[in-house]
Each structure stands twice: as C-alpha cells, then as structure tokens.
Amino acid sequence: MTSISSITTTLPSFVCCSSRAASSIHCSTTSRVNMMSSPSTRSETPIVLGVGGVSVDLLATVASYPNPDDKIRSTSMKVQGGGNAGNALTCAARLGLNARLISKVANDAQGRGVLEELQVDGVDVSFFVVSEEGNSPFTYVIVDNQTKTRTCIHTPGSPPMIPSDLSSLTLTSALDGVKLTYFDVRLHETALVVAHEANRRSIPILIDAERLREGLDDFLYISDYVVCSAKLPQAWTKAPTVPSALVSMLLRLPKVKFVIVTLGADGCIMLERSIAAEDGQAEEMDVDNLVEQLRQKINSGKAAPTCISSDVTRLQAKGVGTICGRLFLGTAEKIPESELVDTTGAGDAFIGAILYAICTNKPPEQMLLFAAQVAAIACRALGARTGLPRLSDPRLTPFLV
Numbered sequence: 001m002t003s004i005s006s007i008t009t010t011l012p013s014f015v016c017c018s019s020r021a022a023s024s025i026h027c028s029t030t031s032r033v034n035m036m037s038s039p040s041t042r043s044e045t046p047i048v049l050g051v052g053g054v055s056v057d058l059l060a061t062v063a064s065y066p067n068p069d070d071k072i073r074s075t076s077m078k079v080q081g082g083g084n085a086g087n088a089l090t091c092a093a094r095l096g097l098n099a100r101l102i103s104k105v106a107n108d109a110q111g112r113g114v115l116e117e118l119q120v121d122g123v124d125v126s127f128f129v130v131s132e133e134g135n136s137p138f139t140y141v142i143v144d145n146q147t148k149t150r151t152c153i154h155t156p157g158s159p160p161m162i163p164s165d166l167s168s169l170t171l172t173s174a175l176d177g178v179k180l181t182y183f184d185v186r187l188h189e190t191a192l193v194v195a196h197e198a199n200r201r202s203i204p205i206l207i208d209a210e211r212l213r214e215g216l217d218d219f220l221y222i223s224d225y226v227v228c229s230a231k232l233p234q235a236w237t238k239a240p241t242v243p244s245a246l247v248s249m250l251l252r253l254p255k256v257k258f259v260i261v262t263l264g265a266d267g268c269i270m271l272e273r274s275i276a277a278e279d280g281q282a283e284e285m286d287v288d289n290l291v292e293q294l295r296q297k298i299n300s301g302k303a304a305p306t307c308i309s310s311d312v313t314r315l316q317a318k319g320v321g322t323i324c325g326r327l328f329l330g331t332a333e334k335i336p337e338s339e340l341v342d343t344t345g346a347g348d349a350f351i352g353a354i355l356y357a358i359c360t361n362k363p364p365e366q367m368l369l370f371a372a373q374v375a376a377i378a379c380r381a382l383g384a385r386t387g388l389p390r391l392s393d394p395r396l397t398p399f400l401v
Helices: 004-010 031-035 040-044 084-094 109-120 168-175 188-200 216-220 232-237 242-252 287-297 346-359 364-378
Strands: 024-026 047-051 055-062 076-082 098-102 104-106 129-131 138-144 149-155 178-183 205-209 225-228 258-262 268-273 284-286 307-309 313-317 321-330
Touching: 047 084, 047 188, 055 109, 076 084, 076 109, 084 098, 084 109, 084 178, 084 346, 098 188, 104 109, 168 178, 168 188, 178 188, 178 346, 188 205, 188 216, 205 216, 205 346, 225 346, 232 242, 232 258, 242 258, 242 268, 242 287, 242 313, 242 321, 258 346, 268 364, 284 287, 287 307, 287 313, 287 321, 307 364, 321 364, 346 364
Parallel strands: 047 098, 047 178, 055 138, 104 129, 178 205, 205 225, 225 258, 284 313
Antiparallel strands: 024 129, 055 076, 138 149, 258 268, 268 321, 307 321, 313 321
C-alpha cells in the first residue's frame, strides 16, 4: 500500500487523507477543508448531502451523429466533471446551498480533476473515498447539433464503492446538521446505508429515479420526494398512463410527499399528496381527465416556464385506486434553436434546483418554475455544468419573488 506521505503529494492540495486497512483511503481530516471554507454565513445556509455517481465527461459536438464505420470531426470539445450526483450537487452549491457529496474516485488524473472541480464550485468533498487502485469513472458524450440530442457511453469506476468504505464516524459526520439528502441510486449498497441512517434521524430523502436499477425499490420505500424520468413511473408501476402511474406510486409509497416526472421539452407533471382532504370532502375526478383539463389551460404561446395546478382532488386512476392530492403541470422554456446548445445534465440541473427549493421552503408552483428555468439556462452551454447558473443570475430573479 502506498505510504501516507506519498499519497498526500499526489492528491490535490485541498484533500488530506488518513490511512485505511483496505486499498482505499477516506478523506476525513477537516483542517484543510475548514481553511478553505466560505465565510461564517456559509454554516448558516441549509446543508444538503448527496450520495451517488461522479465522473469525468468527455464531450464532443458533431454536426450530425455518425453512421456505422464513419470517420467524422468534432465541431467543439470539452472535458469536465459529470455524473448525476456530482452535477446536481454542483447546481445546489451554485444556488447557495451548503453541499456535501459522498462518492468514490481513484487516485488518478481523472479522479483528482473531479475533486478539484467540485471543490472550486463549493462542494464539500471531504467524505469522498479515494482508491489507490483502479480507475475513476468517465463518460464519452456525443452531442448531435442536428437533432439537439446527446449519446452517453459510460465506463464505471473501479473498484466499486462498498459499505465498508464508509466508517460509522464518517457517516455521523456527513449527516451532521443536514436538512435534506439526495440519492441517484448509484453505489446503491453504500448509499442505502446512508439513506437508512438519514431515515432513522428523520432527515428527508429525495430520490432521482432515472431508470429501473438494483436497489431502487429500497430507496423508494424510505423516500420523502421522488423525481422520475419520463419512462420510470410506468415501468415501475405497469400503469397504463403517466398520470395513473403517479397515483399508483403515491399509493404504494405512503411516506412520499410528492412525485415529479420530468418530460424534457414538454415540462413536468407533479402529484403532491394531500392529507387534509382524506375526509372525503374533495371532488373526485379521473386523473387522466384532470391532466387534460389542465393542459387546456396552458398558454402555449408563452416562451417562459409556466405552471398550472388543480385544487385538492380525490384523484381516481382506473384499475389502480384513489389518492387525495394536487396535480401540477409545469412547462419548460421554449428555447430558441439558436440558443439551445446541449441538454446533457438538464435533469440534474432541475433536481439541483428542486433541492434548493425544498431547503428554502418554496411553494410547489414557485419550485417548478424555478427548476425549469435553471434547467433551461444550463442547456445554453456545452456540458452538464458549464451553464449552471448562480443564484445572483438575473435570469433567475423573476422566479425568486
């Protein structure tokens, strides 16, 4: 095993590491982190802890996606940090939250770059595990300028993170003072240890349910908030429509307060549970019909994000059941084609803004509008993080009042 003196010379200056029995090291010393921390007001801001994937993204834009056996040239190129958790926590930090992240990288150039970039953006990386062997995760991202889509080819990190990488002392320190936790359902065995301890401490949990993954059910049953990709609700519930799938999710997940399904350029749908109306006083409606009624009220000519909501309603889904709640339909900004650069990480930007909105007690309508605007701003630059705005960005001002 590499000596501790040689390790500290090869790692970035902001990381100080202690030895471990296994072939990995955990960055637990706080002296240098404190030395580089923000002013005292930083400690008064809400703390969000994320656990999940980070990577290095190697992005190349092309005029159009290549055919098999083609040789083409890129029109631009960028290398930057990526990964769902890394992107979402970077967004949260830029918006002003005190962001902490638990993940694992190798002690290679890519891993050191990941740590350095997160640190620059104000993310606390002192709970990372750094392996002396293997490789850090990385992703090739091909951005198609013709279709405005991206294709990702991911290589996982090795060795994978395991629960023994995280000591009980580290877990206690990581959760100290945390207002909200976030999980992207990667590194699931270790992440579940953190999630169960957060749940035991009554710290709210938000899950990024991007697709069916090992461990997803375990996370969902202890979560307070769920943000899904477009296909996940129906894939998980087998319900015939997205609205009925949202009803099914709240029925099957009694701890969950709301579920949001993101629909890309078509915005999002959110179903929020309501306890107050469970006495049967609320009107009962078919959930699919109500969604269609709300869609009719949307001003399709408006470019900026909008949000339409229902009253508290007893929402009935055929063959599924009935739940009391409110429906919200959010639209995405209509970005001019000349301004739309790259949708990589747009969902992560949306979730980062949701984390901020929950931590700062924003009402649902404002939360969805704000998150849509943050995601739209991020799409105007190459890469998941390049365009992530700070809270002082004037483009966010109308969505904060």
